[in-house]
Amino acid sequence: MTGWQWVKLVGNFLNLSSVAGVLVGTLGRARLSRGPRGLFFATGYRLGFPVAGAFTIGNVVLSKHERSYFDDAALLRHEERHSWQYFCLFGLPMLPLYGVGVVISFLLTGDPASRNPFERLANLQDGGYVEHPVQPLGKTVTQAFSVLRSRPKGP
Template sequence: MTGWQWVKLVGNFVNLSTLAGFVVAKIGRARVTRGPRGLFFANGYRVGFPVAGAFTIGNVVLSKHEVSYFADELLVKHEERHSWQYFCLLGLPMLPLYVVGVVVSWLLTGDPASRNPFERMASLKDGGYVERPVQPIGRTVAQAVSALRSRPRGPSGP
């Protein structure tokens, strides 16, 4: 680990974001192991939210997948960049700001990552995202309505 990665590790403990990541890992019954670059991997996360291959809280990278999922060095770098975002935003304020980024990106492109500044700064490509073009909001809303209508309904669904 570099000196700066040590600073980030300590800073994200102090700002409570890494501790929050451990709490979420515990709630999701994930197995926590030490990873590279000052990160902790929480694998086997069992809660269905958020819908993502991996997500980061502080220095904790949570995933429903096994630890081998993080064999991709670019994905690890992507998630480490998110841990830097927590450090720079003094911890948990990152969460509501990230949600705003998701909403804005979805309205502009129909995709939660393409115009989300946090995903763009972490490298869309490294995170496995495909950049979608900006489109009229009416098209985004029509796509959402169409997706809702085509969802299978449960036995007691409307």
Template sequence: MTGWQRVKVVGNFLNLSTLAGLLVGVIGRASFSRGPRGLFFANGYKVKFPVASAFTIGNVVLSKHERAYFDDDALVRHEERHSWQYFCLIGLLLWPLYVVGVVVSWCLTGDPASRNPFERLAGLKDGGYVERPIQPFSQTLSQTLSVLRSRPKAP
């Protein structure tokens, strides 16, 4: 671990984002292990929200998958960049800003990540995202309504 990564570990502990990540992992009944670059992995996360394959809170990377899922160096780099975002944005302040990024990206592309500045700065490709082109909002709305209509209705 580099000196700057150590600074990030301490900073994300002090800004409470890593503690929040650990709490979310405990609530999600995840199993914890140490990862590289000052990260902690929380695998086997059982809560259905968020729907992402992996997500980061502070220095904790949570996933529904097994530990081997993080053998992908590009994915780990992507999630580490998110941990730097928590450090730079003073912890949990990232959450409302990230939600704004999701909404803007969805409005522009119909996809929550393509134009989300936090995902773009973390590396879309490294995170397994595909960059979608900007499209008219009417097309985004039409696509969303079509998906909602095709979902099975609850009994």
């Protein structure tokens, strides 16, 4: 680990974002292990939210997948960039700000990542995202309603 990665590791524990990541991993019955670059992996995460291959809280990268999922160097860089975002935003304020980014991106493109500044700064392609173009708001609303209508009804 570099000196700056140590600073981020300690900072994200002090700002409680990594503590929150461990708590969320525990609630999701994930297995915690130490990873490279000051990261920790919480694999086998079982909760259905958020819907993502992986997501980061502090220095904890959570995923429903096994540890080998992070053998992809680009994905690992993407998730580490998110851990830096927690550090730079003093921890947990990242969560509501990220949520605002999701809403703005969805309204602009119909996709939660394409115009989300946090995903763009973490490099969309490294995270496995496909960039969608900005579209008229009416098209986004129509897409959202068609998805809602296509969901199965009942228990």
